[in-house]
Every structure is written in C-alpha cells, then in structure tokens.
Amino acid sequence: MSTSGKLPESIRYCIIGAGIHGLSTAWHLARELKARGTGSGDDIVIIEKSQAGAGPSGIACGVVRNNYFQPAMRELMAHSVEVWDANAEAFEYHPVGYLQISYDEMGEDVATIHEQQKAIGYESEFIDGVAATREHMKGIFSDWRATGVSSVLHEKKGGYAHNMATVNGLLAKVQAEGVNIVSDTLVTELAVNGGAVTHVVTNRGMVAVDHVIAAAGPWVPKLWEMLDLPDTTDIVSEGTTHNVPTWKFWALQEGTLDVDPGYLMNNDGSMPPVVHVDADAPLYDEAGNLLVDGKWGIYYKPDFNFGGVQGGYMPYPVEKPWRDVAIDPYGPASPDFVVGEDFRAVWAAALSHCQERFEGMAHMMSNVPSGGIGAFTPDSFPVLDTFCENVYVIADSNHGFKMIGLGALVAKELCGDTQALLEPFRYNRYALGKLHPVSNSPYPWS
Ligand SMILES: Cc1cc2nc3c(=O)[nH]c(=O)nc-3n(C[C@H](O)[C@H](O)[C@H](O)COP(=O)(O)OP(=O)(O)OC[C@H]3O[C@@H](n4cnc5c(N)ncnc54)[C@H](O)[C@@H]3O)c2cc1C
Numbered sequence: 001m002s003t004s005g006k007l008p009e010s011i012r013y014c015i016i017g018a019g020i021h022g023l024s025t026a027w028h029l030a031r032e033l034k035a036r037g038t039g040s041g042d043d044i045v046i047i048e049k050s051q052a053g054a055g056p057s058g059i060a061c062g063v064v065r066n067n068y069f070q071p072a073m074r075e076l077m078a079h080s081v082e083v084w085d086a087n088a089e090a091f092e093y094h095p096v097g098y099l100q101i102s103y104d105e106m107g108e109d110v111a112t113i114h115e116q117q118k119a120i121g122y123e124s125e126f127i128d129g130v131a132a133t134r135e136h137m138k139g140i141f142s143d144w145r146a147t148g149v150s151s152v153l154h155e156k157k158g159g160y161a162h163n164m165a166t167v168n169g170l171l172a173k174v175q176a177e178g179v180n181i182v183s184d185t186l187v188t189e190l191a192v193n194g195g196a197v198t199h200v201v202t203n204r205g206m207v208a209v210d211h212v213i214a215a216a217g218p219w220v221p222k223l224w225e226m227l228d229l230p231d232t233t234d235i236v237s238e239g240t241t242h243n244v245p246t247w248k249f250w251a252l253q254e255g256t257l258d259v260d261p262g263y264l265m266n267n268d269g270s271m272p273p274v275v276h277v278d279a280d281a282p283l284y285d286e287a288g289n290l291l292v293d294g295k296w297g298i299y300y301k302p303d304f305n306f307g308g309v310q311g312g313y314m315p316y317p318v319e320k321p322w323r324d325v326a327i328d329p330y331g332p333a334s335p336d337f338v339v340g341e342d343f344r345a346v347w348a349a350a351l352s353h354c355q356e357r358f359e360g361m362a363h364m365m366s367n368v369p370s371g372g373i374g375a376f377t378p379d380s381f382p383v384l385d386t387f388c389e390n391v392y393v394i395a396d397s398n399h400g401f402k403m404i405g406l407g408a409l410v411a412k413e414l415c416g417d418t419q420a421l422l423e424p425f426r427y428n429r430y431a432l433g434k435l436h437p438v439s440n441s442p443y444p445w446s
Helices: 020-036 071-086 104-119 130-140 163-176 217-226 341-354 406-414 420-425
Strands: 010-016 044-047 098-102 124-128 151-155 159-161 180-182 187-193 196-202 205-214 232-237 240-245 248-252 254-257 274-279 290-292 296-303 308-313 316-318 372-376 383-387 391-395
Touching (some): 010 020, 020 163, 020 406, 071 104, 071 406, 071 420, 104 124, 104 151, 124 130, 130 151, 187 217, 205 406, 217 372, 217 391, 296 341, 308 341, 383 420
Parallel strands (some): 010 044, 044 180
Antiparallel strands (some): 098 151, 232 240, 274 296, 383 391
16 A cells, blocks of 8 residues: 555556545545455545645535536536535535525526426425515524515525535545545646556656546646647537637635624524525615625625635636736635625625624625635536546536535546436537526526
C-alpha cells in the first residue's frame, strides 16, 4: 500500500483534484475494484495542487436539493441524496428539507417538478396560491411576510451539509481505502500519445497512467485546454446549429448575517428547512431605496459552520478566472473572491423582505470573504464523459456539492459498466440536439 503522499512512477487511475468529486470517485472506485477482485485503493492516486477542499467543495453553502425542472438532473440528485442519507453523520449532513418558494411565472414548472418527484418516490408537498403560500410559510416561521411569491415546493428530503466536514469525512474514507493523496502538486500537462494520455505531468515530476479522472472543479476547462479539446461547441436546437463557447464562468455571491444561528429556528424552536425564495416584488433597503425592480432570488439557512444565517444571491458572469488579474491566475478561485457591497445590501434587504426578524439588520452582514467561481458548460448542466480514450471528465457545471453520489456512478463506468443515470450528460448531446428542458428560474443551473 502506498499512502506516502509521493508521486508514483506509474498508476492505473490518476484523479486530478481532491474536491467532492475526486474524493467520492476515489472512495467508490477503491471499493468497486475490491468488490470485483480486480484491484484496490493501491491502484489510485489523487493529485491535488493545494489541499483537499481547497476549491468550491470547501466553501460551498452545502445545500442539498432535488428541485430540478430537468428529469435527468432530478434522478441523479435523488441517487446522491441516498448517499447523503446513508452517511449523514460522517458527512455532517442535516436532512432538514428544502423550500422552493416561487413567483407566478415559475409556478407551473415547479408543479411539474412536484409531480415528477412523486413519480420517483421523492417526498415533497406542493402549495399553490398566494394565501396558501403565506399560510404554509407562517406555519414554519410566524414572521413570514414575503410578497411576490405564490407557490411553495416543500421537499421533505434534502437539506445541507457542512462543507469542510464533508470533505474531511470523504478524505477519511479515501485514506481508509489506501488511496495515495499527493497534495501541493500542480498538474501542468497531460501528455497525449497515440490518442490517449500516457503521462500526467506535474511541477514535481510525471506519472505514467492508464486512466485519468479530471475532477478539477472550476479548473476543469484548464485541463480541457491541455487536452486540446474544442473551445467552442455546436449546439443543435430545433434544427438550427449555434456555436457557443464551451465554458463560461459565473461568480457566486454568498455571505453570512452575523447573528447566532439559533436566531433562525422555526416556530417549534428546531432547525428549519433550507429556504430558497424567487420573488418578483420590488426590493427596497431599510431607507426605502429601490434596490431591485424585477425578479430576484435568494437562499438561506441557519449555519453553525459559518456561524450565522448563511446563503446567497443570483450569480453574475465573469471572465476566465485565470486570466483575471483580480483573481490568482492559477490559485484557488474561491478564497480570493470577495463579494461586493451591493450583494450585502441586496441580500440583507431580501431577508428582511421575507421575514420580519431580519428588519434593521443590514449592518450585521459579515465582511469575511465569501462566494467563489463556477465553470459552466454550454447548457449549464454537467458533462460526464470520456475524452482522448482514457480521460474521464467530471465537469459538474457547478451543480456539484450535493452530487456526492456521482463518484459511485463514475467508478462503475470506469470499471466498464455504463450507467443509465449518466447517459443524458454526454458531450455529444449538444451535437445530437438531445438537450435538457429549460425552466423559468432566474438561476443558470435550475
Ligand atoms: C460559493 C459557492 C457555493 C456553492 N454552493 C453549493 C451548494 O450549496 N450546493 C451545491 O450542490 N453546490 C454548490 N456549489 C457548487 C459546488 O461547490 C461545486 O460544484 C463542487 O464543489 C465542485 O466539486 P469538484 O470536486 O468538481 O471541484 P473542487 O471542489 O473545485 O475541487 C477541485 C480540486 O482540484 C484541484 N485542482 C484544480 N486544478 C488542478 C491541477 N491542475 N492540478 C492539481 N489539482 C488541481 C483544486 O485545488 C481543487 O481542490 C457552490 C459553489 C460555489 C463556488
């Protein structure tokens, strides 16, 4: 067994990145190889340019939900929720449920989600109409007062997990399987010979490999460039071909209100579900200034990990992070990313719009750096596929903390068993026009 933390000369499976997907894949692959009698954790190395959890997996808000308009996403998430449920303690997962509270235009989409959740046995409740929405929400928080919303999808499963506790829980499982984790080592080149990658080159030497798993989060596009894969993609939609950039980047804005997390308990004094509100009422600050005159969306939860009421707002597009001087060209995207004053004002105003207890609290927004960068695919849904014969790319399009079970499915595919749940996420769906349906949500990934 080599858990030396040193680069081996050669290895069967080389995973790049120790985030949620790299770790989950290593854990499940080691078990899969053992169960099949074809290998073990000894056959796997993870190369990580920093430390486990250095990317978005270590800063994510950690929300786990099933609320997806796209059937294939829902089924994939339902599979991951099973993995969360089965390992709740190890991953510090809180299955408190999830509320999607929506404006009129979204109502029909969300009703469909509810119907389809029923069909796959994922327990949820759908509440329709302004008065019924208010009543349901007042039953949870007596100070609920949001306007501009008219339905609630109340998922009884899902919830949230503490980001680094989850990463460390996965790390312990990976180490217990004997997987070698090589930290502080940057992959700089993927050497392709005869169509396949034969060597992974790092700043500390190179490794001969049979398989590569690219699980580098928002840096996956960098590995994509190393493989010389196309920087634009043809999407066929309704008989027309659109050529679009293969990658786009969005900045996710998150923050914390510096109150005791216990401030946001429900009417019974226990942990409430995660709250996600998409409203179309004008949003004002405490002085009565109009901040948003249109649709807006926030999510929030009491969080003992962040130490307050934590959540986020809608993301905005940014340039490639490693070409942006404001962000370390090849360092972790997330800690360098600081949300602006606008975010704090809008988020605090939105909290107050929803619940009276947050009135007059905008000055309590934390200034601790928060948020981070996500790399999004042409349709903003995951690409899970093999390129250059032996490189399995896990590009989760920023859906991913909740997708803790994805590694189990990828591990089976690496052992030769194609997974039906992953078929809708192949790269050729763009050329084939097999696209996922688009919803009326203001978020790029719903
Ligand atoms: C602010 C924010 C909040 C989020 N909130 C949620 C949420 O509530 N729920 C949810 O489901 N998802 C959320 N996400 C998305 C989720 O965090 C990501 O989709 C997921 O963590 C990605 O996991 P990963 O393993 O692919 O990548 P990462 O966590 O980025 O891990 C990749 C690792 O690869 C390493 N690496 C990169 N390049 C190299 C290289 N060349 N050589 C060696 N190592 C390399 C990095 O250092 C990093 O540790 C959020 C994202 C952000 C930014």
